[in-house]
Amino acid sequence: MSVLLDAAVQAGPAVRSVPALVDFPFAEGYVTSVIAVSLYVSVAAVALSTLFGVPVAIAMGFADFLGKRFVKSVINTGMGFPSVVVGLLVLFAVSNRGPLGPLDLVFTREAMIVSQFVLATPPVTAISLAAITGVDDAVGDAARALGGTRVDTALVVIKEARYGIATAVLAGFGRAISEVGSVLIVGGNIVGSDGVSKTRTLTTAIQLEARQGRYGTAMALGAVLVTLVLLVNAVVVRLGDTGAVNR
């Protein structure tokens, strides 16, 4: 018994030295503010991407319209579009000389939302579309044969595609929260004089720590980022598994 206790006491200093090893030389509230900025920007951007991309996918899945192939190729190009270029274009758009200049958005979280929206929309749309067109035709046929209108049929197909659409939203969130190039350009990686993040996200913070050689800190922030992504995934999967969606 006492041997065990001794061991525990001896282990004490080692345990306490872990923070020193990782070295968190930050003001209070810094890390939480960085997490908050990351979440705010990504969640807002993905919400907008979903509001925009899912209806576009639905329209493309159910209707034939002029320019459909053009929209498709825009989405496909958008999937592979370099994020720094998106950042650059958004920065120009919000700059004094750009079309959004009057809104005064340079180096703001809102400008970051715009760029993350542009980046997340193509995967959200493309994966939603794949999910919708992937639904077995028999399902729509059955809805129709049971007396469904075009709207009823579309609703049934969208409902069948719900897991695929949830995956699309998650993929968009994953892209938005783990992206570094455009948020750096558009947001400027700014921390206020009070040590609270204005436009610094987890990714740009990690990039900064790594550049300054504080690998332990960078790694710890990386772990926070991974945890966040996993957490959001788990929540969405859990929502899908509860009966509510099956109704």
Place this chain on the structure above:
Amino acid sequence: MIRLDGVSHAYGDDPVVEDVSLSVEPGEVVAVIGPSGVGKTTLLRLLALSVRPTAGTVTLDGRDAWALDDDERLAVRRRVGMVFQDASLFDATVERNVEYGLRIRRPWAERVRDQVRSVLGDDTIPEAVEEALDVVGLADALDQDARSLSGGEAQRVSFARALAYDPAYLLLDEPTSDLDPRNTGLIEAAVREARDRGIGVVVATHDMHQAERVADRVGVLLGDGFTEVGPAETVFETPADERTREFISGELVY
């Protein structure tokens, strides 16, 4: 009465059925028999107004369905129920599946309210749903996930789904292909019962014995049309057409 008059249908260039005529009265069972790939499913889809014929007319209770506007055709179409060869159930509970036909016939305000209620876990199950499931012997399966059913159970739920909203005509595509003799008997009894309630039933089947058991009239689909349509006894015992005779004697061997 549903009538096909000189109906043809082609998916590509070659017509699957050509110049086909058939009528189904309320309160009778018509069996459509024929080899695989001959166009039985296509014929049922034409009757269900889910595909438009490339030629000819489909008349339902005296109205030329494809001459109507969309709303009128919807009203006509809703008098017909179809059960598909593969059950094609929705990814939801058995209850939600069977209720589907009833649900979409309700006004939107009511549908939204019911949806909210059901998400909150407050379901009132329509009597028609319970009755239809009872008919196919699955009254206990209400809350089961449709994707977890066996093939035969799914087929029976699919049948109940079309029965629940009480259509005037019922089109059944191989309704017992996945069923054991007991459940086949259950479905055949349900078909007779539907007929006795005045529903006009069309059964497409490979199973000639089933046609003999349930049908008042039989249509033999060979090539691109019917070689013979007539009372069941006549078609099976004294077919007029040579190809029909060969087909029936060939199939009845099994």
